[in-house]
Amino acid sequence: MSAVASPEPAVRAKKKLLRRRRPDRSQALRRIVQCLFAALNVWIGVEFYLFVRHYETGGTSLYVPRPPGVEGWLPIASLMNLKYWLETGEVPAIHPAGMFLLVAFLAISWLLRKSFCSWLCPIGALSEALWRAGRSIFGRNFRLPRWLDFPLRSVKYVLLGLFLYAIGTMSAPAIRAFMESPYGLIADVKMLNFFRYLSVTAAVTLGVLAVASVLLQNFWCRYLCPYGALLGLLSRFSPAYVRREPHLCIDCAKCAQACPSWLPVDQLVSVRSEECIGCMACVAACPAEGALYLSLPRRRRLPAWALAAGIAAIFFAVVSYARWAGYWRTDLPSQVYFELIPRAHEFSHP
Ligand code: SF4
Ligand code: SF4
Numbered sequence: 001m002s003a004v005a006s007p008e009p010a011v012r013a014k015k016k017l018l019r020r021r022r023p024d025r026s027q028a029l030r031r032i033v034q035c036l037f038a039a040l041n042v043w044i045g046v047e048f049y050l051f052v053r054h055y056e057t058g059g060t061s062l063y064v065p066r067p068p069g070v071e072g073w074l075p076i077a078s079l080m081n082l083k084y085w086l087e088t089g090e091v092p093a094i095h096p097a098g099m100f101l102l103v104a105f106l107a108i109s110w111l112l113r114k115s116f117c118s119w120l121c122p123i124g125a126l127s128e129a130l131w132r133a134g135r136s137i138f139g140r141n142f143r144l145p146r147w148l149d150f151p152l153r154s155v156k157y158v159l160l161g162l163f164l165y166a167i168g169t170m171s172a173p174a175i176r177a178f179m180e181s182p183y184g185l186i187a188d189v190k191m192l193n194f195f196r197y198l199s200v201t202a203a204v205t206l207g208v209l210a211v212a213s214v215l216l217q218n219f220w221c222r223y224l225c226p227y228g229a230l231l232g233l234l235s236r237f238s239p240a241y242v243r244r245e246p247h248l249c250i251d252c253a254k255c256a257q258a259c260p261s262w263l264p265v266d267q268l269v270s271v272r273s274e275e276c277i278g279c280m281a282c283v284a285a286c287p288a289e290g291a292l293y294l295s296l297p298r299r300r301r302l303p304a305w306a307l308a309a310g311i312a313a314i315f316f317a318v319v320s321y322a323r324w325a326g327y328w329r330t331d332l333p334s335q336v337y338f339e340l341i342p343r344a345h346e347f348s349h350p
Contacts, residue, residue: 071098
């Protein structure tokens, strides 16, 4: 132990800090993007609520068209639709927008690490707000011991495996039948009603998750989110990664302290972990000029604005294609919604 530890002070003493020339603005930019995307989701939520109320009240309340973006909150249906599309070559008619959004988020995670989680996901943004609140209250966030952290981290992969197995064993006709069942047609309404009429069990579960998220950084994302698990696995093949230049690094470990995914950034040359969410908090915390950066192959630097632009470009390209090709909307006659939405509580998972 001492044989490994002893050379460090000598190495540290030799290195001179070359201070950063310009302040890092990546975290301010990330917060703006997070807020914009959260606002977009709130807007979609309000529109969808008004849409549902219109049909619940028999058409007496204000009519607002159904926002297709609400399907982004149907990750399992989106995954089923993706399988259907890949297997049949036919774009599904029910909830296609969710599938295109999933494709956009998969592409972002493949090309730009798991940046969807730290730049776009509203749950990720809420998680971050909660652990920051916890840090203000307690002066720190807590960490689970390694023996507990490691097995808990595998829970999200187990959940992902279960979903992939269930969807993988469904045939294309079975997926189509599911989507065209009353439950499938209004899966988005069922999801909204889940939050509108929270059961005691669901409320207690959400409360426990909220408390855990205040105490531990990104509790939901780190241990439980199967969506993040899928994106993380894809991000292993990403050309973008955080890179440390050991000759410029002064071994201050500020990057590792800033990392919400608890990665030992100060001990790595390239960070390729599936837990890296591409937040650039480590880069922002580094005081040494050029020591730490988001890198593309051949050490080409990817500044925060380019990362944000890349995320936006992929997102808008996929959404624009789906709209242009006429695949964006689920076109159901109003009569279907008049019949199904007021009776939504009658339909359970087939
Ligand atoms: S390594 Fe850097 S970019 Fe990756 S999660 Fe940690 S702080 Fe964020
Ligand atoms: S923050 Fe990390 S990369 Fe930057 S100088 Fe300190 S240890 Fe090195």
